Amino acid sequence: MNEPIKSHNLSVSEAPEPAVGPLRERLWRIIFLSDTTAGRVFDVILLWVIAGSVLVVMLESIDSFRFQHGAAFLVIEWCFTVIFTVEYVLRLWVVRRPWSYAGSFFGIVDLVSFLPAYLELFLAGSHYLMVLRVLRMLRMFRVLKMGHYIGEAGVLVNALRASRAKISVFLLSVLALVCVEGTVMYLLESPSNPDFANIPQAIYWAIVTITTVGYGDVAPVTVLGKMMASIIMLTGFAILAVPTGVVTAELGREMARVRRHRRCAECGWEEHDFRANFCQQCGTRLP
Secondary structure (H helix, E strand, O other): OOOOOOOOOHHHOOOOOEOOOHHHHHHHHHHHOOOOHHHHHHHHHHHHHHHHHHHHHHHHOOHHHHHHHHHHHHHHHHHHHHHHHHHHHHHHHHEOOHHHHHOOHHHHHHHHOOHHHHHOOOOOOHHHHHHHHHHHHHHHHHHOOHHHHHHHHHHHHHHHHHOHHHHHHHHHHHHHHHHHHHHHHHHHHOOOOHHHOOHHHHHHHHHHHHOOOOOOOOOOOOHHHHHHHHHHHHHHHHHHHHHHHHHHHHHHHHHHHHHHHOOOOOOOOOOOOOOOOEOOOOOOEOO
């Protein structure tokens, strides 16, 4: 029995195992991997088809476009449906365990990409669910070889994980603060401003203001209310800097830890690229 073909790309290290047979293994590499010219071409074409199909669904939702080009949209959509159906069947055919792939995340997304078209034959309006095809654009990570950056992504994830306790406390503090500020604004504005008719509405305004979003749909009109709003706006700048500083500090610690872990045992050099396998100074293999 042939051994499964191993991926050379970290971004597709969890690709399902290929079925036995040279033809099926060759198709599996083209469909699931991007380490060959044919595989990259397949991915690029598939991404353009996905983008085109999503665009057609969006345009069809516009009444004027649907009335003028309804028949053309129908033909184009069924062409896309046939393409995705054939692609889904091929994916099931070239993997060793079809049911395992069918139940995976991408297997379900692949099925949803064309199933609504068939449901439309029985349930009117369900074809608009085909906009979920945009989820399949996640396959772009294979084409762009984002796997080369898994090391850096791991550093960022570890930094966020290390700072989650501090950020949780910060968010709870901000929530308490906006509740107090919203209540104060309600007391100052409610007699003469219908925008602050209740405390939840005032808290909503405080959140929008303190985060510097500033929709403008709710605004104070009294002198005291404007003074309080000015204080909240100024504190918003300081509040936004807190989580950034926390994550930055943890990121620095994590990067220092990674450097220490990858210190060359021969010459002691620490400033290695995350993807380096050998020391950039003496050539010794890194841990």
